[in-house]
Amino acid sequence: MGLDVVLxxxxxxxxxxxxxxxFPPLSxxxxxxxxxxxxxxxxxxNRLYEDMARFWTRIFAVNFAVGVATGIVMEFEFGTNWSTYxxxxxxxxxxxxxxxxxxxxxxxxxFLAVLVFGWERVSAGVHFFATCMVALxxxxxxxxxxxxxxxxxxxxxxxxxxxxxTARAEITDFWAMVFNPSTVHRLGHVILGGYIxxxxxxxxxxxxxxxxGRHSEFSRKSFAIGLAVAxxxxxxxxISGHLQGKVISRYQPAKLAAFEGHFKTExxxxxxxxxxxxxxxxxxxxxxxxxxxxxxxLVYEDSNRPVRALDTFPETDRPSVGVTFQSYHIMIALGxxxxxxxxxxCYLLWRKKLFDNVWLMRIxxxxxxxxxFANEAGWVAAETGRQPWTVYGLLRTVxxxxxxxxxxxxxxxxxxxxxxxxxxxxxxxxVLNSKIVHGxxxxxxxxxxxxxxxxxxxxxxxxxPHARTLTExxx
Amino acid sequence: MDLNIxxxxxxxxxxxxxxxxxxxxxxxxxxxxxxRNDNERRIFLNSIGPMWDGNEVWLVTFGGAxxxxxxxxxxxxxxxxxxxxxxxxxxxxxxxxxxxxxGKLMHDSWRRFWDFGFFFASALATLLFGIAIANAIGGLPxxxxxxxxxxxxxxxxxxxxxxxxxAVAMFAMHGSIYLYLKTEGELQRHIHGWMWRxxxxxLALYMLTTILTLINYPAATRNFERAPWVWIVVLLNVLAIxxxxxxxxxxxxxxxxxxxxxxxxxxxxxxxxxxxxNMIVSILNPAWSxxxxxxxxxxxxxxxxxxxxxxxxxxxxxxxxxxxxxFRGKVQLGxxxx
Numbered sequence: 001m002g003l004d005v006v007l008x009x010x011x012x013x014x015x016x017x018x019x020x021x022x023f024p025p026l027s028x029x030x031x032x033x034x035x036x037x038x039x040x041x042x043x044x045x046n047r048l049y050e051d052m053a054r055f056w057t058r059i060f061a062v063n064f065a066v067g068v069a070t071g072i073v074m075e076f077e078f079g080t081n082w083s084t085y086x087x088x089x090x091x092x093x094x095x096x097x098x099x100x101x102x103x104x105x106x107x108x109x110x111f112l113a114v115l116v117f118g119w120e121r122v123s124a125g126v127h128f129f130a131t132c133m134v135a136l137x138x139x140x141x142x143x144x145x146x147x148x149x150x151x152x153x154x155x156x157x158x159x160x161x162x163x164x165x166t167a168r169a170e171i172t173d174f175w176a177m178v179f180n181p182s183t184v185h186r187l188g189h190v191i192l193g194g195y196i197x198x199x200x201x202x203x204x205x206x207x208x209x210x211x212x213g214r215h216s217e218f219s220r221k222s223f224a225i226g227l228a229v230a231x232x233x234x235x236x237x238x239i240s241g242h243l244q245g246k247v248i249s250r251y252q253p254a255k256l257a258a259f260e261g262h263f264k265t266e267x268x269x270x271x272x273x274x275x276x277x278x279x280x281x282x283x284x285x286x287x288x289x290x291x292x293x294x295x296x297x298l299v300y301e302d303s304n305r306p307v308r309a310l311d312t313f314p315e316t317d318r319p320s321v322g323v324t325f326q327s328y329h330i331m332i333a334l335g336x337x338x339x340x341x342x343x344x345x346c347y348l349l350w351r352k353k354l355f356d357n358v359w360l361m362r363i364x365x366x367x368x369x370x371x372x373f374a375n376e377a378g379w380v381a382a383e384t385g386r387q388p389w390t391v392y393g394l395l396r397t398v399x400x401x402x403x404x405x406x407x408x409x410x411x412x413x414x415x416x417x418x419x420x421x422x423x424x425x426x427x428x429x430x431v432l433n434s435k436i437v438h439g440x441x442x443x444x445x446x447x448x449x450x451x452x453x454x455x456x457x458x459x460x461x462x463x464x465p466h467a468r469t470l471t472e473x474x475x
Numbered sequence: 476m477d478l479n480i481x482x483x484x485x486x487x488x489x490x491x492x493x494x495x496x497x498x499x500x501x502x503x504x505x506x507x508x509x510x511r512n513d514n515e516r517r518i519f520l521n522s523i524g525p526m527w528d529g530n531e532v533w534l535v536t537f538g539g540a541x542x543x544x545x546x547x548x549x550x551x552x553x554x555x556x557x558x559x560x561x562x563x564x565x566x567x568x569x570x571x572x573x574x575x576x577x578g579k580l581m582h583d584s585w586r587r588f589w590d591f592g593f594f595f596a597s598a599l600a601t602l603l604f605g606i607a608i609a610n611a612i613g614g615l616p617x618x619x620x621x622x623x624x625x626x627x628x629x630x631x632x633x634x635x636x637x638x639x640x641x642a643v644a645m646f647a648m649h650g651s652i653y654l655y656l657k658t659e660g661e662l663q664r665h666i667h668g669w670m671w672r673x674x675x676x677x678l679a680l681y682m683l684t685t686i687l688t689l690i691n692y693p694a695a696t697r698n699f700e701r702a703p704w705v706w707i708v709v710l711l712n713v714l715a716i717x718x719x720x721x722x723x724x725x726x727x728x729x730x731x732x733x734x735x736x737x738x739x740x741x742x743x744x745x746x747x748x749x750x751x752x753n754m755i756v757s758i759l760n761p762a763w764s765x766x767x768x769x770x771x772x773x774x775x776x777x778x779x780x781x782x783x784x785x786x787x788x789x790x791x792x793x794x795x796x797x798x799x800x801x802f803r804g805k806v807q808l809g810x811x812x813x
Binding site for chain 1: 524526532534540542549552553556558560563565567568571572575576579621623773779790791798801802809
């Protein structure tokens with residue numbers, strides 16, 4: 001039969017959601033950074049903080065624009081590719097999406113215009129208010145979408161009407177739906193993930209300037225703010241992750257078993273694999289390193305009590321272990337790396353040796369990739385661990401796709417998304433690069449435009465010697 | 476009034492808001508290539524710079540509200556229009572990219588490429604909206620399970636294409652009036668000509684669409700007999716259209732813009748009247764049509780949604796008002812411009 005609509009639709013959804021999720025966490029986290037820097041400017045009147053706020057606003061705007069463009073795709077896909085799912089969940093899930101539109105998107109997009117274009121049109125106080133509203137909007141947006149997703153993981157506050165193909169979920173208790181068992185912990189995890197990313201992002205750009213000897217004071221102050229946010233959020237994320245693990249063990253035990261590569265239930269405490277390669281055929285983890293009893297201890301605070309394994313679930317209800325296990329372990333490893341790196345930097349900052357440490361600055365220049373991958377890996381684990389269900393225990397993924405859409409059309413749209421997202425990614429990197437290379441406008445110091453050219457600008461100049469970037473006149 | 480009717484109306488309000496607001500920035504895109512040099516094109520882009528993103532949110536919210544209030548309609552329409560909607564997404568992304576990307580390099584062919592991208596994406600998105608509206612009026616092959624049974628070619632027939640072109644002409648007119656408001660001097664005189672041209676095309680296509688609709692889809696006017704007051708809206712629609720050339724002639728662009736906004740609002744309203752109480756008409760069997768009752772969410776959800784709208788919409792209108800107030804006046808190219 002060749003093309004399988006379910007598989008193609010899953011590939012398309014994975015492609016579009018993973019691409020989309022490159023952007024929202026940075027919006028959530030940078031929102032906080034903008035509030036901090038602009039708030040410090042208003043309090044202390046130091047122009048340096050104003051430069052910071054203006055600079056990070058430009059980055060925020062580019063990131064936000066791409067996030068919106070790729071977000072519209074997600075809203076459409078529930079209907080285009082997953083219409084049976086949409087019929088099933090619409091009564092519950094739809095109101096969360098609509099609330100996101102009304103409460104979050106208008107707030108964000110409206111005040112973003114003031115943020116970006118309004119420096120000369122409104123007073124500093126009004127501008128700061130707009131900044132707070134945009135940051136709040138990004139958080140509201142995360143809230144409603146996590147509510148909707150958490151309901152898929154741990155459904156609550158509904159009843160099922162009808163049977164078979166016409167069955168659908170209807171709300172019985174709105175607040176029970178909103179605060180379903182996993183919402184609060186998952187929302188905390190998502191927002192902290194955004195804060196960590198933004199902290200590392202700010203540090204990465206600042207490290208780039210420090211290594212090139214540009215915008216010295218700006219970079220050091222920015223780095224310190226980024227470090228403070230990233231350190232606190234990374235540590236908090238550890239606690240948040242642990243609390244979430246307990247919720248999963250209670251409500252989605254099969255998912256936890258897949259996370260941990262836990263195939264067979266035993267009569268003693270369950271070990272925790274630090275790494276390994278799960279083998280579904282042999283029902284065990286190969287090449288792994290495990291610490292006995294730790295998983296039991298983390299879940300039950302009792303290292304002898306066994307944790308439920310995959311063998312207690314019917315074969316048709318088990319998630320596939322390979323991807324789930326690895327993405328979960330990548331997320332944790334990167335999270336630990338983030339904690340170690342930020343604590344190390346905090347120590348050096350305290351000893352006043354941080355900014356002279358060239359190697360550490362180089363590592364921080366690249367370390368922003370760690371929270372990017374950690375955010376993506378975390379969601380991959382969360383969503384593949386939910387399989388084979390779209391709504392946990394109620395609606396299977398194979399039963400969720402649109403019945404009227406042929407496989408060929410889905411393949412066509414995958415190719416289209418592949419092309420346009422490639423283009424979009426290039427735009428985003430290009431624009432981001434030009435803004436970073438341009439750097440902040442030092443209001444206190446003479447401009448330093450000539451001190452560094454990014455790779456893309458250099459290539460563009462080589463290709464056409466008369467070309468010059470518009471960055472001097474624009475942004 | 477029951478909640479189903481209320482939500483049918485509120486979706487109409489969201490669609491009207493979207494068509495009026497994103498209509499002018501799509502329209503600016505449609506006539507973008509009429510600008511004669513780089514400076515003029517930058518003025519075109521910057522006239523919509525702070526607004527276009529927010530205007531698109533009306534579409535996102537319309538989609539979310541439809542998902543919540545009428546999940547069956549959302550599921551059926553989006554899966555039926557699979558390829559057109561994928562093309563629409565392509566257009567919306569290309570448009571955002573073109574706006575953001577164009578100003579980054581001072582190179583002729585570079586800018587020409589993104590100028591064309593901005594024009595093409597704006598025109599394509601508008602055409603697809605028109606095609607979708609026409610198919611809703613004409614009805615779709617929907618089976619007893621509320622599933623679409625047709626193919627892509629069923630959606631792209633002559634009537635939908637005419638309506639799509641009408642949408643393009645209408646937004647071009649709306650956008651050029653908006654540009655006239657936001658510009659001055661010689662460029663403003665140049666745009667004056669484009670207001671007349673786009674109005675002429677709009678008027679011709681409007682009359683053609685009206686005739687085709689009355690001949691092909693007599694059912695579209697059946698609600699007029701039940702509710703004769705709808706004729707008042709028809710009359711207002713005609714007056715609004717007639718007022719556009721009058722206001723342009725007397726050099727009153729604010730009135731012209733208000734009139735084209737009123738025209739759009741009236742057309743969305745009449746579209747709603749033509750459908751009501753159906754949302755998607757099945758051409759296979761009228762009993763299989765999706766209506767505001769058999770395709771709606773539960774009364775509980777509609778009630779919750781009404782509260783969300785009641786608390787949220789005043790804020791939305793307030794932000795929109797504030798933004799347009801902050802960015803009032805003629806376009807000035809500056810440090811933060813595209």
